[in-house]
Amino acid sequence: MNKRIIFHIDVNSAYLSWEAVYRLQHGEKIDLREIPAVVGGDESKRHGIVLAKSIPAKRYKIKTGESLYSARQKCPNLTVVPPNYERYMKASNSMVDLLKEYSPLIQRYSVDEVFMDLSHIKDRPVLDVAYEIKERIKKELGFTVNIGISSNKLLAKMASDFKKPDRIHTLFPDEIQEKMWPLPVEKLFMVGSRTQKKLNGRGIFTIGQLAKLDREYIYSWLKKPGIMIWEYANGIENSQVRKDPDPVKSIGNSTTTSYDVDNRKEAHMFLLALSEMVAMRTRNIGKMGRVISVSIKDKDFYSCSHQKKLDVATDSTKVIYETARKLFDEIWDGKPIRRFAVSISEFCSNELYQLSLLKNYNQREEKLEKVIDAIRYKYGYNSIIRSCFLHSGIKPIIGGVTTEEEYPMMSSII
DNA sequence: TCTGGGGTCCTAGGACCC
DNA sequence: TCTGGGGTCCTAGGACCC
Numbered sequence: 001m002n003k004r005i006i007f008h009i010d011v012n013s014a015y016l017s018w019e020a021v022y023r024l025q026h027g028e029k030i031d032l033r034e035i036p037a038v039v040g041g042d043e044s045k046r047h048g049i050v051l052a053k054s055i056p057a058k059r060y061k062i063k064t065g066e067s068l069y070s071a072r073q074k075c076p077n078l079t080v081v082p083p084n085y086e087r088y089m090k091a092s093n094s095m096v097d098l099l100k101e102y103s104p105l106i107q108r109y110s111v112d113e114v115f116m117d118l119s120h121i122k123d124r125p126v127l128d129v130a131y132e133i134k135e136r137i138k139k140e141l142g143f144t145v146n147i148g149i150s151s152n153k154l155l156a157k158m159a160s161d162f163k164k165p166d167r168i169h170t171l172f173p174d175e176i177q178e179k180m181w182p183l184p185v186e187k188l189f190m191v192g193s194r195t196q197k198k199l200n201g202r203g204i205f206t207i208g209q210l211a212k213l214d215r216e217y218i219y220s221w222l223k224k225p226g227i228m229i230w231e232y233a234n235g236i237e238n239s240q241v242r243k244d245p246d247p248v249k250s251i252g253n254s255t256t257t258s259y260d261v262d263n264r265k266e267a268h269m270f271l272l273a274l275s276e277m278v279a280m281r282t283r284n285i286g287k288m289g290r291v292i293s294v295s296i297k298d299k300d301f302y303s304c305s306h307q308k309k310l311d312v313a314t315d316s317t318k319v320i321y322e323t324a325r326k327l328f329d330e331i332w333d334g335k336p337i338r339r340f341a342v343s344i345s346e347f348c349s350n351e352l353y354q355l356s357l358l359k360n361y362n363q364r365e366e367k368l369e370k371v372i373d374a375i376r377y378k379y380g381y382n383s384i385i386r387s388c389f390l391h392s393g394i395k396p397i398i399g400g401v402t403t404e405e406e407y408p409m410m411s412s413i414i
Numbered sequence: 415t416c417t418g419g420g421g422t423c424c425t426a427g428g429a430c431c432c
Numbered sequence: 433t434c435t436g437g438g439g440t441c442c443t444a445g446g447a448c449c450c
Binding site for chain 3: 023064109111113191193305306
């Protein structure tokens with residue numbers, strides 16, 4: 001079997017870099033990458049967390065995901081700028097277009113991460129190719145990337161996480177012991193804070209220590225996820241770079257409300273606004289789902305969820321909403337709510353249903369929803385709204401992943 | 415004005431069936 | 433009156449990723 005050559009390309013501080021590039025191109029003098037700066041959500045809407053940070057901000061120990069409040073405690077003169085997701089999508093697309101010149105086998109892992117299979121390159125050293133790609137992205141697009149190179153995706157990804165920014169690293173199997181094993185165990189892909197605690201609790205602090213554990217022991221302790229991280233620690237991973245995104249398994253939207261919701265009527269409106277988006281996205285991919293689930297988080301951050309399997313799959317706003325509402329009424333204890341979520345899963349294609357007799361029953365409703373979708377795609381989400389939202393102060397449709405491309409999301413498996 | 419939103423996968427316990 | 437055990441489905445919760 002031929003050894004593969006896999007690249008993992010990772011945009012350095014993606015949102016922040018892209019924001020900096022855009023602003024420089026539009027006449028701003030200060031480069032956000034060179035000062036303590038973060039891209040952060042709107043605190044007045046209770047979305048105030050750090051989405052991306054500059055390297056100077058990182059020196060203040062500011063972490064992605066922490067509240068802007070606490071980030072400011074660490075660095076009082078922190079610059080905070082709001083996110084512009086459409087811009088970032090464009091930057092990401094430009095990068096992928098450039099990468100396609102080097103290999104057709106490209107997997108978009110997330111908006112700022114890409115795997116590429118370059119096993120076919122025979123006429124020049126792969127390191128040369130990596131440098132060329134890195135320099136071209138810098139020169140033509142204005143931002144820097146790290147490139148990790150190895151013979152599988154896991155090792156390539158680990159390598160791109162080594163020293164940043166604007167670097168290329170290799171991590172071939174014969175380099176694991178020297179380059180990866182000394183690292184703290186929480187640096188390993190799929191070892192999060194909970195697993196770190198468990199491992200540290202038994203004296204395991206480095207990736208090397210995890211790698212040397214007995215396979216049966218780790219299985220009896222941490223089950224399947226244990227085997228996975230043990231294999232990762234040993235550099236074992238052999239998934240392919242997949243060009244085509246996996247079929248979507250669930251679609252969900254959620255929102256943290258700008259105030260705690262304490263009455264049922266308003267709660268139902270948030271569920272309706274979320275159901276609108278979930279249903280529209282479901283219809284957009286031509287699927288129908290059978291399981292509807294609702295989850296809520298109360299003001300003390302305690303969350304709970306409830307789900308129901310329908311007798312027949314649906315893509316109807318009405319069915320999704322009515323199910324969500326029932327589920328909500330069954331679990332809500334009256335405590336003020338901070339966040340609502342609605343999701344649908346267990347998809348099947350809608351083709352069979354299209355042909356079935358059941359269809360006639362709901363044909364009118366279905367046509368209406370399709371027409372509304374078309375108008376909303378063409379003229380904007382608020383071009384047609386339900387009257388109950390008028391003067392309510394609640395957005396009639398809530399949720400992201402709004403555009404055509406249901407974005408190829410990553411899975412927790414590489 | 416402290417703590418987002420989008421996903422996937424796994425586990426554990428109970429129901430239910432043979 | 434010695435209470436099997438395997439399999440599947442369902443559900444809620446939790447872990448991880450960007």
